Amino acid sequence: MNISITKTTNPKQKPDQNDLGFGQYFTDHMFIMDYTEGKGWHDPRIVPYAPLELDPSCMVLHYGQAIFEGLKAYKTSKGEILLFRPEKNMERVNSSNDRLVIPRIDVDFGVKAIKELVKVDVDWIPDAPGTSLYIRPFIIATDPYLGVRPSNTYKFIIILSPVGAYYKEGINPVKIYVESNYVRAVKGGLGYAKTVANYASSLKAQVEAKHSGYTQVLWLDGIEKKYIEEVGTMNVFFKIDGEIITPSLEGSILPGITRMSTIELLKKSGIPVTERRISIEELYAAHAAGKLDEAFGTGTAAVISPIGEFNWNENSITVNEGKIGPVASKVYETITGIQSGDMEDAFGWTQKVL
Numbered sequence: 001m002n003i004s005i006t007k008t009t010n011p012k013q014k015p016d017q018n019d020l021g022f023g024q025y026f027t028d029h030m031f032i033m034d035y036t037e038g039k040g041w042h043d044p045r046i047v048p049y050a051p052l053e054l055d056p057s058c059m060v061l062h063y064g065q066a067i068f069e070g071l072k073a074y075k076t077s078k079g080e081i082l083l084f085r086p087e088k089n090m091e092r093v094n095s096s097n098d099r100l101v102i103p104r105i106d107v108d109f110g111v112k113a114i115k116e117l118v119k120v121d122v123d124w125i126p127d128a129p130g131t132s133l134y135i136r137p138f139i140i141a142t143d144p145y146l147g148v149r150p151s152n153t154y155k156f157i158i159i160l161s162p163v164g165a166y167y168k169e170g171i172n173p174v175k176i177y178v179e180s181n182y183v184r185a186v187k188g189g190l191g192y193a194k195t196v197a198n199y200a201s202s203l204k205a206q207v208e209a210k211h212s213g214y215t216q217v218l219w220l221d222g223i224e225k226k227y228i229e230e231v232g233t234m235n236v237f238f239k240i241d242g243e244i245i246t247p248s249l250e251g252s253i254l255p256g257i258t259r260m261s262t263i264e265l266l267k268k269s270g271i272p273v274t275e276r277r278i279s280i281e282e283l284y285a286a287h288a289a290g291k292l293d294e295a296f297g298t299g300t301a302a303v304i305s306p307i308g309e310f311n312w313n314e315n316s317i318t319v320n321e322g323k324i325g326p327v328a329s330k331v332y333e334t335i336t337g338i339q340s341g342d343m344e345d346a347f348g349w350t351q352k353v354l
């Protein structure tokens with residue numbers, strides 16, 4: 001399929017590179033492709049960024065049949081533009097699509113669409129250290145119909161947002177509230193798919209945690225509220241008595257690409273990672289025994305987010321004196337080094353756009 005390109009005649013003023021924040025500014029163009037039952041995905045196009053016109057009865061607005069992705073384009077010091085494992089994001093699109101009965105998208109075509117759009121808006125990619133162009137592909141159900149069933153029409157859209165350095169003032173470990181009231185997902189539900197509904201269900205807990213002075217919520221399993229699942233928008237890792245542990249993916253945890261990369265990276269450097277169930281009691285017992293050496297989250301936005309404190313049922317523990325530990329540091333340096341082109345990509349993780 002050929003992607004048609006219509007350029008804007010009215011380019012926007014670009015924001016100050018030092019004050020980008022996250023997800024506040026959008027580039028001049030977007031990618032759109034339609035799906036119609038019987039016709040498949042069709043009419044891929046890059047057009048000026050603009051509001052969408054949707055029928056008020058369109059299904060996504062009522063039943064939340066929508067999925068999304070998040071990845072970044074990085075400008076290297078040599079001026080090259082790199083993507084980090086974009087095929088993994090497109091594979092995950094299809095896994096999310098399958099769960100929500102949305103038709104699949106060809107992985108190579110999806111990666112091509114991302115690259116073409118990034119090329120059109122290449123001037124929007126910031127180059128200050130730590131900055132990048134955040135890429136948000138998403139799919140919405142568009143049938144104008146109020147009955148409950150999967151839609152017969154969809155839109156696959158990609159928008160771009162220049163974002164600032166996540167750690168402007170150095171890496172500061174976050175404080176995490178262990179949620180034992182609300183749940184995010186259960187096995188058999190949507191937890192492993194990147195759906196908008198997962199975030200809708202997380203907001204209440206997030207607001208309450210923020211109100212109490214915590215950055216994010218650590219989710220426990222939805223049935224026993226005993227086993228650790230993940231943190232807000234990140235997967236989670238622990239170093240206990242020298243062993244790196246991350247919760248195994250059993251259907252309710254989002255399989256993060258940063259999680260996968262962290263496991264592959266550590267394994268390659270001779271540090272095994274155990275994927276298994278780990279309870280919050282075990283974590284607190286390890287801390288009491290002086291064996292909880294490190295805790296950190298992994299996700300595209302921050303790459304690595306060290307955790308300095310947990311609060312579970314009003315019982316607070318501090319990890320590694322509230323400082324980033326050596327394993328988190330090593331993973332952070334290596335992944336961001338590969339993304340920025342400053343380190344050799346021995347894994348073949350990056351793809352060149354330009």
Ligand SMILES: *Cc1c(COP(=O)(O)O)cnc(C)c1O
Pocket residue numbers: 070194230232233234235254255256257258259298299300301
């Ligand atoms: C996207 C996401 C992650 C992190 O995935 P990455 O591919 O590493 O960015 C973790 N948890 C949830 C709930 C997510 O939505």
